[in-house]
C-alpha cells in the first residue's frame with residue numbers, strides 16, 4: 001500500500017482505453033489483480049474529442065465485476081472537463097448528489113488558472129498530459145508546471161495526470177506533485193503489468 005502524507009495518497013489507475021475491448025471484464029479484473037487502486041474509464045462522445053469509446057450502459061455493466069476488489073477504494077469519481085460545460089457548479093453539485101466524488105479536468109491548452117474558481121467544488125483536479133482522444137500519445141512534459149502550481153496551492157487535494165504516463169515519464173509527474181496516476185498503454189500492454197504498476201507507485205511514494 002502507498003504511504004500517506006497529509007491526506008494525499010498515491011493511487012494508480014490504469015486506463016482501459018487501449019485494452020482488449022472484446023474482453024473488458026477480463027482487462028478490468030486483471031488490472032485490479034495487478035494492484036490497480038482504481039480504474040480509469042474514458043467516456044468519449046465523438047464531439048468533445050475526435051473519438052468514440054463507450055457510454056454509461058457499459059460502465060453500468062462492468063461495475064459489478066470490480067465492486068468487490070474495489071471495496072476499499074471509496075466513492076466513485078466522475079470527472080468532467082471544464083471546457084465541456086458552461087455550468088461547472090451545477091454539474092459538480094449533481095455529481096455529489098449522486099454520491100460520487102467530483103473531478104475537474106483541463107486540456108493541455110487550458111490555463112491552470114481557469115480551474116481555480118471551481119477548485120473548492122472538486123475532490124480532484126486532472127491535468128491532461130496529452131490532447132484527449134486517444135491512448136498511446138506522447139507525454140507533454142510542459143504540463144508539469146500546472147501540476148506543480150496546483151500542488152503548491154492545494155497540498156491536500158488529489159491531483160491526477162493522464163496521457164502518456166509510463167515508466168519513463170512517471171518521475172516528472174511525481175516530482176511535480178501528482179498523486180493520482182492514470183496510465184494506459186504502459187500498463188495494459190506491458191508483459192508484466194503488476195511490475196509496472198508497482199514501479200509507478202514507488203516513484204510517487206518516493207516523491208510524496
Ligand SMILES: O=C(CO)[C@H](O)[C@H](O)COP(=O)(O)O
Pocket residue numbers: 015017018040042130131132133134135136137162163164165182183184185186
Ligand atoms: O484520456 C485518455 C486519452 O484521452 C487516456 O486515459 C490516456 O491517453 C491513457 O492512455 P495512455 O497512457 O496510453 O496515454
Ligand SMILES: [Fe+2]
Pocket residue numbers: 015040041042162182
Ligand atoms: Fe483518460
